[in-house]
Amino acid sequence: MNTQTRPEITAEVTDGVCRLLYHHQMSCLTELRLGNGRRLDVLALGAKGELWAVEVKSSVADFKADQKWESYVEYCDRLFFAVPMDFPKELIPESVGLIVADRFEAAILRMPEEQKLSAARRKKLLISFGQTAAGRLGNTIGDNVFMP
Template sequence: MEWQTTSAQIPPGRLLARGVCRHLHDLGFACVTEFSPERGLRVDVIALGPKGEIWIIECKSCPADFRADQKWQGYLPWCDRFFWAVDVDFPLDLLPPATGLVLADGYGAELARMGPETRLSAPRRKAVVQSFARVAAQRLQRFCDPAP
């Protein structure tokens, strides 16, 4: 089957995102990958929880990937909690200690450290949830009808 993609063909960051999304799904979250909360920002995973909580998870496949990320603090105003997702071989001392931590691989993940909570304002939450819903619905529509 030519259309199937093996794990070896998926970039490492996407594999981490897949494992994160699988784990969050088990916790009752809905996830969207490569989500843009505003122009110039693109988060790896945004998750909407069963109580309306909004988490952002940035997946880092290696130290160089982490060091090159200059935008992550701009993601904080768009979520209630922020996390890094890395594999078990990642040097954890590089990651800011006041952020959440998820250990992941392509098949699953484990929440290693809960990110501190900074609740979104009601207007910001409404805007993020509406954008999340529109992006998810548009992607589903493109999947169901790729050539309108």
């Protein structure tokens, strides 16, 4: 029986996802606020400017409680769910990608179809990605002076 808490499972799946996407030559940001006010678990930026969104689900209950995931489609070229290795994969809709992950490894089980973002939306997301990454890096210098 798994005795981990939901936040612990989410953190481990997120770690595995970011490792996987790094090996796909993508840079990841976690907990990114989108233009619609929603917070995305992982946004990955590829070398050609492609943007992949990953929504992490720690359990079946977490997945079933999520009423917001469809709003992420308009903020990425590809949308994935990332779930623990023992998650019942048949619950994930066929229209989105599927990643299984733990803390150390992950695998893409299903690649979603690419749905290109509009140029204006891509520009806004790339600026947000860069500003967020720079702010977080700046905050490592000390005193959190770069971001609220």
